[in-house]
């Protein structure tokens with residue numbers, strides 16, 4: 001009985017962390033990671049991020065992945081392509097969506113499969129107008145492999 005109560009309390013804490021993180025002037029909402037199957041090396045993390053005074057996302061670190069990159073995905077000659085970008089501008093007061101089919105955080109060299117309901121810590125590196133880099137810790141909830149499925153070409157070249 002006692003163990004169950006502790007688990008419940010933990011779930012509430014994790015749920016609150018996933019819903020919103022606010023550090024300095026950056027607000028993060030709806031952070032999630034697409035679940036993986038055994039042997040899969042890479043997946044995408046998605047979120048909505050808003051800076052009050054203007055900033056840039058310049059890096060991401062996660063203990064779940066050997067390497068984390070900021071990726072841009074777009075159509076190029078009828079083919080969906082992704083490439084790593086150094087920074088993603090966060091214009092003041094404008095929500096920037098990292099979503100399937102567009103910008104995303106690419107988690108590479110995954111250390112283990114990510115199952116629905118798991119929680120993945122992400123550290124966002126945010127560069128403010130003063131060029132200082134601050135970190136924002138969030139937790140992203142793992143959703144089904146098929147959640148908001150992007151086109152079939154999504155991530156296959158990894």
Ligand SMILES: [Cu+2]
Nearest residue numbers: 071082106155
């Ligand atoms: Cu990618």
